[in-house]
Amino acid sequence: xxxxxxxxxxxxxxxxxxxxxxxxxxxxxxxxxxxxxxxxxxxxxxxxxxxxxxxxxxxxxxxxxxxxxxxxxxxxxxxxxxxxxxxxxxxxxxxxxxxxxxxxxxxxxxxxxxxxxxxxxxxxxxxxxxxxxxxxxxxxxxxxxxxxxxxxxxxxxxxxxxxxxxxxxxxxxxxxxxxxxxxxxxxxxxxxxxxxxxxxxxxxxxxxxxxxxxxxxxxxxxxxxxxxxxxxxxxxxxxxxxxxxxxxxxxxxxxxxxxxxxxxxxxxxxxxxxxxxxxxxxxxxxxxxxxxxxxxxxxxxxxxxxxxxxxxxxxxxxxxxxxxxxxxxxxxxxxxxxxxxxxxxxxxxxxxxxxxxxxxxxxxxxxxxxxxxxxxxxxxxxxxxxxxxxxxxxxxxxxxx
Numbered sequence: 500x501x502x503x504x505x506x507x508x509x510x511x512x513x514x515x516x517x518x519x520x521x522x523x524x525x526x527x528x529x530x531x532x533x534x535x536x537x538x539x540x541x542x543x544x545x546x547x548x549x550x551x552x553x554x555x556x557x558x559x560x561x562x563x564x565x566x567x568x569x570x571x572x573x574x575x576x577x578x579x580x581x582x583x584x585x586x587x588x589x590x591x592x593x594x595x596x597x598x599x600x601x602x603x604x605x606x607x608x609x610x611x612x613x614x615x616x617x618x619x620x621x622x623x624x625x626x627x628x629x630x631x632x633x634x635x636x637x638x639x640x641x642x643x644x645x646x647x648x649x650x651x652x653x654x655x656x657x658x659x660x661x662x663x664x665x666x667x668x669x670x671x672x673x674x675x676x677x678x679x680x681x682x683x684x685x686x687x688x689x690x691x692x693x694x695x696x697x698x699x700x701x702x703x704x705x706x707x708x709x710x711x712x713x714x715x716x717x718x719x720x721x722x723x724x725x726x727x728x729x730x731x732x733x734x735x736x737x738x739x740x741x742x743x744x745x746x747x748x749x750x751x752x753x754x755x756x757x758x759x760x761x762x763x764x765x766x767x768x769x770x771x772x773x774x775x776x777x778x779x780x781x782x783x784x785x786x787x788x789x790x791x792x793x794x795x796x797x798x799x800x801x802x803x804x805x806x807x808x809x810x811x812x813x814x815x816x817x818x819x820x821x822x823x824x825x826x827x828x829x830x831x832x833x834x835x836x837x838x839x840x841x842x843x844x845x846x847x848x849x850x851x852x853x854x855x856x857x858x859x860x861x862x863x864x865x866x867x868x869x870x871x872x873x874x875x876x877x878x879x880x881x882x883x884x885x886x887x888x889x890x891x892x893x894x895x896x897x898x899x900x
Contacts, residue, residue, distance in 0.1 A: 518640035518706045524696045525634060526653030531689030532597060533654050533765075535682045536619055538661025539600045541761035543616060544743035545754060546675045550609035554744055558863015560613050561738035565859060568620035569852015576628030576845015580838070585629040585704075586697050592626020593693055595619075601683035604676040627848065632841035635832040636707035643829040644786075648776020651825040655769030659762045661685065666758035707837045718843055722834045726850045728887040729827060732791060733851045734858030735880035736819065737873075739764070741863060742801050751809050760810065764817035771821030779826040787826050788888045791881060794819030798877035802870060 547557050579588050599618040606612040638646025661682065668678030743757050752760065771790070778786045793815065800812025828844070835843040858880070865873035 515640045518637040521637045521700050521703060522646050522650055526650045528689050528692045528696060529654035530657035531685040531692060533657035534661035534685035535597050535600050537658040538665050538682050539603055539679055541662035541758040542665045542675050544740035545747045545757060547609050547612060548744060548747055550612060552609040554867050555863050557744045558741050558866060559860050561740045561859050563856060564616050564620040566852050566856030567617055568624045569848045571621060571624035572628050572845040573849035575625050576841045579629035579632060579841035585633050588629040589626045590693060592622050593690060595625060596622025597686035597689055600686060601680055604680040628841045628845040631828060631844045633703040635840050636703045636837060639707040642780040643832045644776040644779030644826055647829045648772040648825040651772035652769040655765045658765035662758035662762045666755050670755040718839060719834055722843060726847055728884055730850055730854035731880050731884035731887060733854035735877045737862050738859050745802055752806055760813050764813045767814050767817030768821040771818045772825035775822055776825045779829055784892050788885055790822030791885050795881040796878060798874045802874055
């Protein structure tokens, strides 16, 4: 070894490898989990349409589901930090989240289907802050952007595969119900992998000991500025059930192609998460601004375009989702001490979800009343978000560190 070349302690290398294995194992859990609930979500829009629901019902339901799935995280994140029972809360949430999905096969009307969709979102609300806190401990060893990006990429492999299962069932004439029933298989695999992760890594917090002193009782000011900016993206983003509803209503593509479009979006999501995650560790906050700009014009393409433009809009939608699920979470890990991180993720996701609900409800109503208004609403808020992020970067440089 050349003189002056620093040696990396063997223990540090071992800890980093162990942390990466934990990230990958939790990513495999998410792979099977996303295969389950994203497979269902790719078809709930047209499924609700078949059961007699209107566009307003679909839009409000999608938004309300996201509201429950995000707002409840305020409480579950606080509970996780308060009790330090990260694994117990994570496992409970996954059980609710995953087992509600195959029951959609038995739904006899749109009201029951909506109730099961709500249960799935509630389960995700229970488990996400605690799981993300555990992930943030491990990603400190490998890079927050890369760790969350890798997790999201594995997550999206499942999100691509799940809709293909439903698409195959529809294509073969078996219908949406059969597709939902088949999703019981990945649900069981996700829970089995989760149990294995719990046995191998009982204390993920060991990856990130609480070395930073707590400053006051609340969360940092930079965090609140950041949340305000990201809420604009949340409000501007149409949920895929409304997009899928439009594809079916206007016969943009066939029923069997709708889940395939969603699979394309999830594949783009995975690639974007990896790319933006690695760039975030190198360049910081400007990468997030670029990701928002790249996805800002999905709405006119998916709601005004034919099949080709709709596919391009779906790709842009997937780019934005990749950023939301990777580097937006990574930025929170950089701003907040480990002792408060589950609470921070809970608050962040609650604010995100409230904004998502308001935006989804508005877009569902605008779809029924005035489609150009929906498109203008979405594009304008995303452009405003980019401007707000510039101001946040100037006033809260800690986000970019």
